[in-house]
Amino acid sequence: MKWLKNLENIAKNHKSGLCPICGSKETDFGYSIIDPKSRMGYGAVWCNSCRHAFHISRVEVKDEKHIKEIPHNLIY
Numbered sequence: 001m002k003w004l005k006n007l008e009n010i011a012k013n014h015k016s017g018l019c020p021i022c023g024s025k026e027t028d029f030g031y032s033i034i035d036p037k038s039r040m041g042y043g044a045v046w047c048n049s050c051r052h053a054f055h056i057s058r059v060e061v062k063d064e065k066h067i068k069e070i071p072h073n074l075i076y
């Protein structure tokens with residue numbers, strides 16, 4: 001799995017790191033809440049340079065500041 005290192009980075013220090021596809025530093029990540037009661041939602045980590053992304057399914061969103069709109073034109 002190509003984005004595994006990025007996911008580890010996000011878990012450890014809230015940084016998405018280098019894109020595993022093109023090597024760009026222009027990566028980002030965020031979450032969307034589907035069910036406000038349980039705070040369950042989904043997320044993604046993506047690259048703003050090549051638009052490649054990895055979908056994170058079913059996560060509990062704990063940190064408000066990482067809630068953001070996930071771009072629609074990503075390549076999963």
Ligand SMILES: [Zn+2]
Binds near residue numbers: 022
């Ligand atoms: Zn990239």
